[in-house]
Amino acid sequence: MPNASSIDTLITQFAKLPGIGPRSARRIVLQLIRKKAQLMQPLITVLQDSLEHIVTCTDCGNIDTSDPCSICADEARDNSIICVVEDLADLWAIERSRLYKGRYHVLGGTLSAIDGRGPAALNIDALVTRAAQPEVVEIILATNATVEGQTTAHYLTERLAACSVATSRLAQGIPMGGELDYLDDGTLGAALKARSAF
Ligand SMILES: [Zn+2]
Known part of the structure; x- marks a missing residue:
């Protein structure tokens, strides 16, 4: 005892x-x-x-029992697209959807003036190096829809401008099963802006 x-x-x-x-x-x-x-x-x-x-993957920042991680080592995955996420929990969330078959890049947080977190504190230089590889054609900036997440996405867009890759971001708007009357103004506004052809 x-x-x-x-x-x-x-x-x-x-x-x-x-x-x-x-x-x-x-x-x-x-x-x-x-x-x-x-x-x-x-x-x-x-x-x-x-x-x-458990180790951190030196290529993408994921954690696994091997380095490179099982996602980076998976030859069936699409090398032309990299999905940038803030954190491992975000990577796991996208993996749970089973809809994405490209590569990932884990930043390890967001830029934050309040917390004194600048670009050097995040896994950004490695992303720029990866984005410059000829097989990469698109970078999805899947940062959160928070002020810090969006600030980080804008910064990354600037950093990636010199690379010949397209950058995209996740759509914002109405959640599955959502009712318009219950949405906050910001979400409804974002959904209207991001409307697509029916
Ligand atoms: Zn990896």
Whole structure:
């Protein structure tokens, strides 16, 4: 049985994770202690394995157990198109759609004057190098529809202007199943601007 302080440390560590407050952390720790064999030991094993084997892909910034990552190494994927995302969670979201078969580039965040994050803090130079490769014809700037995301996309457009690639961005507008009356003015405005032929 661990002493009280190690239980407290465990709760504190779990409470640091996104989406988990102190109450959830206490419930998780209690459950782990009650089910050591079924939950705690497998978790320790997979965490240790992840710690030892997960690496960042030097080509695209994705994480995987190999470098280059499985997406960069997949010869069936389209080399002519690179989708630029802010974060790994965005890459995973696009992969879940199963609709995109090109390559990725993970920036590792957005430009932010408030947080003092300039271009050098992001994975931008490597993107410019990749964009200059002759097989690349299009760069999709799939940054978020936030002020920082759009500022970053504009900056990237300027940086990529010297390369002979087309740049595109994701459409903004009405979500699937969305009703016009419930949309905020900004979303409805963006949807009107981005309207397409029926
Ligand atoms: Zn990769």
